[in-house]
Amino acid sequence: MLQARSDPRGGRLVGAAFRPHNHETMNFSSRLFDRIRIGPSEAEEVVEADARLCDHPGCTKAGEFRAPMGRGKEGKFFQFCLEHVKAYNATYNYFAGMNDEALAAYAKQEEIGHRPTWKLGVNASAARMAQRGRVTGGQDSAEVEDAFGLFRGRVRREQERAESRVGAVARKALETLDLDDTADRAAIKARYKELVKRFHPDANGGDRSREGRLQEILKAYQTLKSSGLA
Structure with a gap:
């Protein structure tokens, strides 16, 4: 609640800091929440619900790029984000393990x-x-x-x-x-x-x-x- 005290310089009442009690809740309909912004460094990339995630373990980015699974799995593909499809292509070897x-x-x-x-x-x-x-x-x-x-x-x-x-x-x-x-x-x-x-x-x-x-x-x-x- 708002507490008042006297100002010795002008005799006016000055509002003290607002201290809500524990039983009071924040008003989420306040216009103050419309002005809250999250900086780019704090924002995480959000993937649409219907988009497939990148197949790289732990990656939460959208898997927009196809990459072949390899020998014995012709016609099947991984779905990677741009970063991980580049890494996969750099190490892909169809002939690996063949004598x-x-x-x-x-x-x-x-x-x-x-x-x-x-x-x-x-x-x-x-x-x-x-x-x-x-x-x-x-x-x-x-x-x-x-x-x-x-x-x-x-x-x-x-x-x-x-x-x-x-x-x-x-x-x-x-x-x-x-x-x-x-x-x-x-x-x-x-x-x-x-x-x-x-x-x-x-x-x-x-x-x-x-x-x-x-x-x-x-x-x-x-x-x-x-x-x-x-």
């Missing part, structure tokens, strides 16, 4: 667009008959008897042409790895690891501009492994 065989398998799948494939088998009995010069087909196909080996020369030439085609592909793969025909298995593997480390985004500060070159290296190494050179 040479896994990298080669990925490169092979990359060639076919990661579509399922079926391995083409060879009929053992047909192969034996071809070696003896006799090929037997189905109901609508002709049977060829070559007991004197009249067609073996042509078959051998066709095999040599097929081998030369494989050689040309392998030679091109060696050139991709900056190697020549004299490179052995150890040299190929060493150069492959060297180039992967050189062109991997992690070795270039997260720069993905060289990923095209990295894919060429992966495909070349898979080709050399398929041909038995690596």
Whole structure:
């Protein structure tokens, strides 16, 4: 309550400080509350109720930016704020934990667009008959008897042409790895690891501009492994 006292200079009553009793409550409808402001340094960022929060543990900012969850979770994404999506992208490595065989398998799948494939088998009995010069087909196909080996020369030439085609592909793969025909298995593997480390985004500060070159290296190494050179 307001207490009054006399002013010896003018005889007026001067109001003392207002001291509310414990049982009195503050008037929240007062206009004084309209003038209360919170400084920017004290204000916390408020996220709308329908907005998704950043997936970084402990972060209360809005998760406005998507980031891939990684290998094995293709098509799924984290939601981060700007600060944490930058940090995530700087350390993201799709190939983390993959050994040479896994990298080669990925490169092979990359060639076919990661579509399922079926391995083409060879009929053992047909192969034996071809070696003896006799090929037997189905109901609508002709049977060829070559007991004197009249067609073996042509078959051998066709095999040599097929081998030369494989050689040309392998030679091109060696050139991709900056190697020549004299490179052995150890040299190929060493150069492959060297180039992967050189062109991997992690070795270039997260720069993905060289990923095209990295894919060429992966495909070349898979080709050399398929041909038995690596």
